[in-house]
Amino acid sequence: MIMWSTGRIDSNVAYAVMNDTGNFVLVGVGSSVLWECFRYPTDTLMPTQILQINNKLVARKSESFFVSGRFYLPMLSDKNLVLLTQSKLMNIDYDAEYYNSHTSDLGDEANSGYRLIFNAFGSVYILKRSNQRLVLTPPNVPSISENYHRLSHYFDGVLNHYYRPKSKSTGDQKRSTLSSLPDIICLEIVEDIGSGVCEFNRTFKH
Incomplete structure (x- = not known):
């Protein structure tokens, strides 16, 4: 049974390599x-990875169930990065938007x-065509030479x-959260009927 495939490649492959950034x-x-x-x-970006227009991250369904869930992070053709919910996977319409970068300027392209960029220094930002940046990470990013970083939906x-320390000599090897978007999701997605994303009587900060 095939678990994964690159799809059709028309040219002959000379060799494959997994480089230091995690890119196969x-x-x-x-x-x-x-x-x-x-x-x-x-569902994840690694340092040096870029999310282009009309591409997206899709959160998995649960902690251990690696199929597409109901949360999406697309870089839309209108030049906005958004967080969206979608309950019906085959439907092109989204249910709700709970973050918008507002990086679209119809008057000035x-x-x-x-594009959303996760650069080699661990910073995450939306790059504009003028080379201006909307930075999404805090100003002080733990050293990428000493820590593993990833951005996961x-x-x-x-x-x-x-981020997580690379060296075992640092003691605690557990991952830490540098930033979260949105800060408190229960306040960003409110359902008209039912329990919403955080269930009844539950509020948390991820």
């Missing part, structure tokens, strides 16, 4: 990149966002920036 790359003759997993994100709908 298929390389053709002449060192041309034929395919790389960083172009096809699932150069002032509009066009968690199954509860929160976009979390996690």
Whole structure:
């Protein structure tokens, strides 16, 4: 049974490599990149990875169930990065929007966002065509040379920036949360009927 596939690749593959950033790359003759997993994100971005317009992260259904859930993070064609809910997977319409970067400028294309970047220093930001940035991470990011970083759209709908020490000599190897978007999701998604995303009588900060 096939668990995963890159899909059809028309050119011959010379070799495959998993590089230091975590990007799995298929390389053709002449060192041309034929395919790389960083172009096809699932629920996570790694440092040096980019989310392009019309691409998205999709949160998994639960902690241990790795199928598409109901929360999406797309970089829309209107130049906004948004967090959305969608209860019906085959429906093109979203249920609710609970974050919007407001990086679309209809009057000035150069002032509009066009990609979400997780750079090599651990900062996450929306890059505008004018090279201005809307930074989503706190100003003091733990050293990426000393810590593993990842940006994950968690199954509860929160976009979390996690980091964990690389060295075992530091003692605590548990992951820490550098930032979360939104800060308190229970206040951002309110259902008209039923318990909403946080269930009855439950409020938490992720």
